[in-house]
Amino acid sequence: MKKSVFKKLGVAFVSAAMLMTTACNTKIDAKFDFKALDYVTLGEYKGLKADVNTSAIETNLMDKKIANDQKEYTTYHDVTRPAQDGDKLIMTYYAKVGGVQVDGFSYEDYNMILGTDPFTIEGFTDALYGMTAGQAKVVTLQVPEDFEEDKDIAGSRIVFDITLKNVQQPDVPMITDAYVQQYFNCSTVADYKAQVKSQVQEEIDNQTTKAKNEAILTQLQGAATINSYPDGLLESKSEELSKSISFYSTMQKLTVEEYCQTKFNMSFDDYVKNSVNQQLILQAIVEKEELAIMEYDYKANLESFANELGYTNKTTFEEKFGKDKIVKNMLIMQAQDIVMDNADINEY
Secondary structure, three states: OHHHHHHHHHHHHHHHHHHHHHHHOOEOOOOOOOOHHHOEEOOOOOOOEEEEOHHHHHHHHHHHHHHHHHHHOOEEEEOOOOOOOOOEEEEEEEEEEOOEEOHHHOEEEEEEEOOOOOOOOOOOOHHHOOOOOOOEEEEEEEOOOOOOOOHHHOOOEEEEEEEEEEEEEEEOOOOOHHHHHHHHOOOOHHHHHHHHHHHHHHHHHHHHHHHHHHHHHHHHHHHOEEOOOOOOHHHHHHHHHHHHHHHHHHHOOOOHHHHHHHHHOOOHHHHHHHHHHHHHHHHHHHHHHOOOOEHHHHHHHHHHHHHHOOOOOHHHHHHHHOHHHHHHHHHHHHHHHHHHHOOEEEEO
16 A cells, blocks of 8 residues: 555656646747848758868968977077078167157067067068168157057157167978977877877867858858848947957957958958848748747756857856847857758868
8 A cells, every 4th residue: 555655656746846847948038129031031041052171271270380389499590691581689779759768668688580570660670671780770760649558659750779789590490200209209290290180179170160150151141132121230230340349450450440351351341241141041040940949958058158158157148148138149059050050061
């Protein structure tokens, strides 16, 4: 009799747990600001084809790592010939503005690699080419109006009194068995290259994934038709991207427009339009596929999703962006996964 009672109680407990699980694992109601299918005519988004040169990505990253290793073990020796690209220059220079020395731009025994190391004021490096050890030169340059490093001298004429002490030619090590045995604990060059590949494999994988995504998403945009745009979407995206890009462009001393041309090979306006088009198309796929995020899936994936976007703390991430915005981005990523999982990519 007791066994029967316990068995019935066990069934009751399981049933209650199942009901609680079902109740908790509900679909999250994510509300987009507009219905994308009202603005987009979707083309075929499954079976898209693209060619991606993954071998070039691997070769490029390995070559960079090998070059950096060579740079680390490069030595230099004094030469009497004129300075040229790649030389290490050791110099003393003093700067004056209006006859007053500017301490922040006056150094003794300053060294730089010509053609590689930048200088904050344009024209300084150009003046060093062709100089020889022991030579002195006075150079007058114009400080930019927007010079952030020292606003007190912004827009001023600055005079540099330069004395070049040494010109040193680089001795770049050859990649031989002896070289890799000495510095990398490898028996042969082949072993060393295998080691280099393992060291950059994560970056190879990341760049390969990025290249595949870019190739297929370009095909995706070509297959769809954007009939019109929701009111204010282009403007709000332009403002959002201008803020985010300006952070990086300022670091590189470029305008937002120059940064887009350099980084993306397109104008800022085209970059904004491409971003909006991709958003509309992927949201349209969300709607057509009737994609959804369940509560359990959201909680299970929140940390990894935050990490992918550069946040180590999921709570901070959720507080900053809000659950609704995060869920909508998860849905967009689901749509992208559908496109990529069904794509036909030829790697060569």
